[in-house]
Amino acid sequence: MNVNIPMVIKVNFRNFCFLLLALSSTSVISADLPDTIAKVKPSIVAIGIYNRLTSPSSTLLGAGFVVGNGQLVATNAHVISVPLNKEKKDKLVVFVVKEGGAEVRSVTVLSVDKVHDLALLKISGQPLTPLHLSERRVREGELFAFTGFPIGAALGLNPVTHRGIISSITPIATPVKTTKELSSKQLRSLKNSYDIYQLDATAYPGNSGSPVYDPDTGEVVAVINKVLVKSTKENMLSDPSAITYAIPVKYLKRLIRNLN
CATH class of the missing domain: 1.20.5 (Single alpha-helices involved in coiled-coils or other helix-helix interfaces)
Known part of the structure; x- marks a missing residue:
């Protein structure tokens, strides 16, 4: 045999x-x-400028998501930094996407963290369903999803989801050979350095402020950021990469705690 x-x-x-x-x-x-x-998806909102006297009446700035008591919205600080034309009665608003359209809600800016490019807004009206902020430790190679409004001005208020792994946990600012190569923003980032997440999924304009969450539980681990990180980590590149970055949720939790 x-x-x-x-x-x-x-x-x-x-x-x-x-x-x-x-x-x-x-x-x-x-x-x-x-x-x-x-x-x-019911907890994902669009953030923009609204003026019923202009055409178009709405301008999308980025994404956000509901946290805390259901009347708090988290987003990036740079998303709400666009100057408003008070004379033309521009208003910073949140668009709550519903079946058949979007509900416009006025907002109040409660707190801004420029170091981590995060902001908290208070929305008018009835509370929405908040997302839970994760306590878990994120590891490289883990799979996550994020939902926002990529290229919202062209594609409309339709929440879109992307999925990818945490490809690296890396410092927000990369040291350079000489101090002459450092920008003022990078100098500040090196002084207040912290780790951010790099993802292998592509985010687009309109995704800033999107929650990065566990695909099984929906718990938020980070906030997508398309401006702060690229302007510091990739300041030496003439053509910024298509790499997507996210701010760990622990800094958002700190911002919420400081409200009290």
Whole structure:
């Protein structure tokens, strides 16, 4: 009897089991994410400028998401830094996306953290469903999703979801060879250096302020940032990369705590 035949069959069967396990894990991720997106989307809002006397009446600035008591919205500080024309009665607002259209809500800026490019807004009207801010430690290679309004001015107020892994946890500012190469913004970042997340999924204008969340639970681990990080980490590049960055949620939690 050729003893090698059973051994070959055994090895192949083992490989087959590993293949089934891998396919099963992938299908679980794919199955959980649609349910999580459906749970998260009602908490995703668009942030923009509204003026019923102009055409168009709305200008999209970025994304945000509901936290805390349901009347707080988190976003990037740079999203709300656009100057308003008071004479023309421009208003900073939040657009709550609903079936058949969007509800316009007035906002009050409560707190701004320029170092981490984060801001908290208070919205008018009834509270919305807040997202939970994660306590977990994020590791490189883990899979996450983010939902926002990429190229919203062209595509409209339709929340869009992207998915990718944390490809690196890296300092926000990269040291250079000589001090002559340092910009004033990079100098400030080196003085207040902290780690940010680099993702292998592409974010677009309009994604700034989008929550990065666990595809299984919807818990937020970070906030997408397209301006602060690139202007510091990639200031030496004539053509900034398409790499997407996110600010860890612990800085947002600190901003919320400081409100009290």
